[in-house]
Amino acid sequence: MRIFRRLVTVIGALSLVFILGACGKSTSSSSKSYEPKKLTVQFVPSSNANTIEAKAKPLEGLLKKQLGIPVKVSVSTDYNTIVEAMGSKKVDVGFLPPDAYVLAHKQNGAKVLLQAERYDYKEPNDQVTNQLVKDYKAQIVVRKNSGIKSIKDLKGKKIAVQDTTSSAGWIYPAVELYRHGVNINKNNIKTVQVKGHDQGVMAVYNGDADAAFVFQGARLLVQKDAKDVMKKVVPIYTTKGIPNDTITVRKDMSSKWDKKIAKAFKAIAKTKKGHEIISSVYSHENYVDAKDSNFDAIRAYDKTAKKLNQ
Template sequence: MRNCSTKKGRHTLLLSLVLVLMLIFLSGCGSAASTGAGAGGTPEVLRIGMMPSEEGEMNRSQEQFAKDVAEATGIPAEIFVAEDYNMVIEALRTGKIEIGLIGPFGYIIATERAGAKLLARTESDQQANTVILVRADSPYQSVADLKGKNFLFVDPASTTGNLYPRATLMKELGLSNDELDSFFGSVAFSGGHDKSLLALANKNADAIGTASLMLPMMAESGLVKEEDFRVIAESDPIVSGAPMLYRQDLPEELVTKLREFMLNYHTQNPDFLKSLGGSHFVAGSDSDYDPIRKVAKDLEMSPEELLK
């Protein structure tokens, strides 16, 4: 009797272990399916990483973009609002988002750090560059007049809000990148082009570096008046538009569908393209960003320095 009881106990224990292993296996499969995990897996939701905006019209055009993406792909889409460019890059790297909108220099960092791929980039009928702005009622007439003053950049990984304004200031002042910050009384990052412009308008900064198209865009929305500001320096033209990136493990069929959708999107939602400083999307290529790489190299600004 004792031997029979022992055998039954062992059989019961073995059966229990098998059931536990099956549950673990099924749970793992369910988790992978629900998140679209795994190389080439189709996600159940397309999460789109973007920077926050204080302008209501821009926010509405972003939400409309998500709705249009969902309609074009048949996959629900939602906006993921990041605090800065680094958050978008990390979200792509860790699989928290499938698509990310970022600046040209951010694109270079994202390809190196997250293995992200170019989906499409904006192109504009207008020439894009960056400007150094002060208030029109300020006494500053040149960047040399800003010595000891408070300067505001946008984001460490921003092309038009850090890279090109910095290069312009260095050229105007004859300073190295290492010497530049100590020229000012203080240097900070606002986290957004609109935030920089509003900070300048509210006298929370003496000067800012921002995209040349930002002032007329915000003036059109009624948030500021163009005549309240003055340009004291501007950069060389920027040839590369804002890139839309995708996570490298998305199915190729989905990537093709998204790219075709974006290349025709200017006819559907021109306000969204306008909010990005562009008039339409083009397929683009990695070599489009070689001029940005050269500027970053000249400034000795590496991803390691920016994202440490």
């Protein structure tokens, strides 16, 4: 009887060890870093989505050459869609504007790898300088003959805006209105959401909106079709600098692949073909390493933006 009891005890102990070992393996495998066999890259539509997709598609071949795996490039419908896609692991790499990055980092731990550099603009006609900068500015533009001269004149008007996670197309201009005593949600202001900053400019140009929130330089996007846009559409307010767009990866991307992806985009930006692509899509000229704290200014603006609904 004693031998039987001891045998039961030993078998029970061995079973417990086996179960714990299995649990340990399960936990370890569930937290394993992600190493893609095929990389999915997604852009957000800062201008016409179909145009962006056509321009960005050649990146597939360039990235495949750098990384050694197939690459799929696509364009999301809006900022929120790409944030959700990265959270559900349907998208590996996102070209995220700063506010969308902050949201993705907060909601699903997305990691910023790189920050874009662009050539700076000089007012009044968005003349491009030869100085590379890591930030850009938002503008509030109106028709020159509209009689709208300042932020206070926007009360009761119709404003073309981007998605509410857009720094230049919503957050920064809306907060600046608030700081000047105008609440975009309370002062009889009507907002209409358009897809792309070029569409915001054209809404003002065509008289479909009294004003638009756009990034500085957006008027240049439509100058080919609206040659007199610089004369007819003018800025009444320019914000402080906003951190430039990011190249962001999903939370579980391995550190090895973080480095490989960052290195690949830096290398592509320095090639003639690669530079032409990133410049034509987002006016990116180069990529530099980035860290999360670079976007604390965005978080401060987001905090103030919450007061708009109070």
